[in-house]
Amino acid sequence: MxxxxxxxxxxxxxxxxxxxxxxxxxxxxxxxxxxxxxxxxxxxxxxxxxxxxxxxxxxxxxxxxxxxxxxxxxxxxxxxxxxxxxxxxxxxxxxxxxxxxxxxxxxxxxxxxxxxxxxxxxxxxxxxxxxxxxxxxxxxxxxxxxxxxxxxxxxxxxxxxxxxxxxxxxxxxxxxxxxxxxxxxxxxxxxxxxxxxxxxxxxxxxxxxxxxxxxxxxxxxxxxxxxxxxxxxxxxxxxxxxxxxxxxxxxxxxxxxxxxQRVDAFVARRQTLVERYRRAFAALPLKMPEQMHDAAPAWHLQVVMLDDAAWRRPMYDALHAQGVLANVHYQPVYLQPYYRARGFEPGYCPNAEHYYDRALSLPLFPSMSDDDFDKVVAIFSNTLREIAS
Incomplete structure (x- = not known):
């Protein structure tokens, strides 16, 4: 591991x-x-x-x-x-x-x-x-x-x-x-x-x-x-x-x-892991992207949207402290300083900002072992329950 x-x-x-x-x-x-x-x-x-x-x-x-x-x-x-x-x-x-x-x-x-x-x-x-x-x-x-x-x-x-x-x-x-x-x-x-x-x-x-x-x-x-x-x-x-x-x-x-030569195998493993995340997180206070009925996503990222924006930073810090290197994808582009200088302001795209404030990206890659997957699920689930309680 x-x-x-x-x-x-x-x-x-x-x-x-x-x-x-x-x-x-x-x-x-x-x-x-x-x-x-x-x-x-x-x-x-x-x-x-x-x-x-x-x-x-x-x-x-x-x-x-x-x-x-x-x-x-x-x-x-x-x-x-x-x-x-x-x-x-x-x-x-x-x-x-x-x-x-x-x-x-x-x-x-x-x-x-x-x-x-x-x-x-x-x-x-x-x-x-x-x-x-x-x-x-x-x-x-x-x-x-x-x-x-x-x-x-x-x-x-x-x-x-x-x-x-x-x-x-x-x-x-x-x-x-x-x-x-x-x-x-x-x-x-x-x-x-x-x-x-x-x-x-x-x-x-x-x-x-x-x-x-x-x-x-x-x-x-x-x-x-x-x-x-x-x-x-x-x-x-x-x-x-x-x-x-x-x-x-x-x-x-x-x-x-x-x-x-392995792209289909890569995608199949990613899809399997995403489905396992969905089952594991079904009862937690978060949302995952809905899969459209006419799409079979490649699932480059495993993103979740926490129910409360106040939980994101303590979750991020706690996950990193336990070896789960979560990330965030993405801050709305127009909130970057360069684009703010071009006249964009907070509130321009409310949905994007609502998502960003609650977003976390969790480990997802084809070579991720079942043991590591179980470790991520256990750490994430236990941590979120503690923070949300």
Whole structure:
């Protein structure tokens, strides 16, 4: 039994190590064949036409926004219950950002709040160009309803599925882009699949695919079909956009490809643990996210919402003192000092703030042993009963 139990941890086996060693001994460490193999593997798994691997999910969000044409004068809306990158990507493009409150049942972007906000924005002549729904904790947003709104109001949908690879919505893998222009995955170590650091954008649109390829690599293309004028010779390339060095290495791609062999097993174990948490906590004064009837979440996070906000800090401290390294996901983005300086104030998204004040993330990862799970449940349950009494 481990001394401390983190809220998340990567799962690396000998096959992963062997795949990385194979690349290290090959002729290609970056911009080689392992990248394309990994991209094709993820695209095929998700049922999308194209996948573009990048250095991290923040880069993925950035290049996706650029490919969608987001720029100065435009507006991006996202959920406040997310990591700051879901909003920062708008500012990287020179656009403005706003937030849509969450549904307290799922902790995802509320379709009702979005619809209401869109009606007001249409009257004001200030509709968003891009909306970024975040599949919080690994459960898909209500993408069919969001897609219907995108068709009515003319905005692009960019799924932030950083938590959700391996999950399904309406029995289709998250990342299929059936209801979105593009989808972003994260391969950070605590996510479902890891490449160390890494991200990916999936899309079914050829125009977005070509733009993503350019933006991840300095805005450069070696495709003569995209060139302007005649080349100087067979060595030629052309910079068509102001791009970035957001490339993934072959070393990372090899690890990701190996991890993808076990993605279904990773998700199945996470789902099993979440169901065990539900049963164990059924009589405690807390809530867990509701699972939608048409979703099979990947469950990146095991979050709970305590009935009383006053219990959160003593619970956090007591859990850490006993070796259970609980975390909190997330403080509403607009309450960060940077966004407060941009004019956002407390009370802007009441549901997100209500959730945040009561939120705790408990240990959840595929290699979590049954003994460690039982330890977490016992410590959490006993501590909450003491604090709530």
């Amino acid at each position: 481990s001394t401390t139990i983190p809220y998340g941890r990567q799962s690396i086996d000998d096959a992963d190590v062997a795949c990385v060693i194979e690349v290290l001994r090959s002729a290609w460490l970056t911009q080689g064949p392992a990248i394309r193999r990994f991209e094709e593997q993820v695209a095929q798994y998700c049922g999308a036409r194209y996948a573009v691997a990048v250095s991290n999910a923040t880069a993925a969000l950035h290049v996706a926004c650029l490919a969608l044409g987001l720029g100065p004068g435009d507006l991006l809306w996202t959920s406040p219950n997310t990591f700051v990158a879901s909003a920062n990507c708008a500012l990287y493009c020179g656009a403005d950002v706003d937030f849509v409150d969450i549904d307290l049942r799922t902790l995802n972007m509320s379709v009702d709040h979005l619809a209401e906000k869109l009606e007001i924005a249409e009257r004001a002549g200030r509709l968003p160009k891009v909306v970024v729904p975040v599949h919080f904790a690994g459960q898909s947003c209500e993408m069919e309803a969001l897609h219907a709104l995108s068709q009515r109001y003319g905005f692009a949908l960019l799924e932030d599925a950083s938590h959700a690879i391996g999950g399904r919505y309406q029995d289709v893998p998250v990342g299929s882009c059936r209801h979105a222009d593009a989808t972003v995955f994260s391969f950070h170590p605590v996510k479902i699949v890891t490449t160390g650091e890494g991200g990916m954008v999936l899309t079914n649109r050829e125009d977005l695919h070509q733009a993503l390829l350019r933006f991840r690599s300095h805005g450069i293309t070696r495709d003569p079909r995209q060139w302007q004028g005649e080349p100087d010779g067979p060595w030629s390339y052309q910079q068509l956009d102001l791009g970035f060095n957001y490339r993934m290495t072959d070393i990372q791609a090899a690890l990701g490809a190996s991890q993808m």
